Amino acid sequence: MKIDGGCHCGHVQYEAEVTTDTVVICHCTDCQKLSAGAYRIVVPSKETEFSLLANPPKDYIKTSNSGTPRIQAFCPECGSHIYATSVDNIGARVFNIRLGTINQKEQFSPTGQIWCRSAQPWAFNIEDVPRTEMQ
Ligand SMILES: [Zn+2]
Ligand SMILES: [Zn+2]
Numbered sequence: 708m709k710i711d712g713g714c715h716c717g718h719v720q721y722e723a724e725v726t727t728d729t730v731v732i733c734h735c736t737d738c739q740k741l742s743a744g745a746y747r748i749v750v751p752s753k754e755t756e757f758s759l760l761a762n763p764p765k766d767y768i769k770t771s772n773s774g775t776p777r778i779q780a781f782c783p784e785c786g787s788h789i790y791a792t793s794v795d796n797i798g799a800r801v802f803n804i805r806l807g808t809i810n811q812k813e814q815f816s817p818t819g820q821i822w823c824r825s826a827q828p829w830a831f832n833i834e835d836v837p838r839t840e841m842q
Contacts, residue, residue: 731820733747735821767779
């Protein structure tokens with residue numbers, strides 16, 4: 708399906724072609740640190756099916772838990788995470804788009820979870836945590 712999205716401030720905007728078949732929750736310690744949260748969620752797109760509509764994100768290169776350098780692309784103005792991808796194979800890469808930046812995000816549900824060994828112990832079950840509709 709065709710999606711579009713962008714960062715919080717609107718500086719970075721993109722469109723892409725993706726499926727809803729792969730929506731991955733990542734519990735790695737990089738995702739925890741970079742998001743300042745418990746995990747991040749990605750939807751993959753082929754590089755050839757991803758286009759920028761506004762300004763490019765800034766790349767931060769971080770060696771991942773699996774030992775590979777990864778580009779962590781984020782908005783240089785507001786800091787929103789946009790996608791992660793590999794350093795090599797430019798043109799044939801996969802862009803793992805951060806779910807929260809996708810305008811159609813409500814149409815996606817998680818299909819898998821990775822790096823569960825570093826997951827926050829409560830992250831698999833927040834069903835019983837008291838909720839309110841607003842703050
Ligand atoms: Zn921004
Ligand atoms: Zn991760």
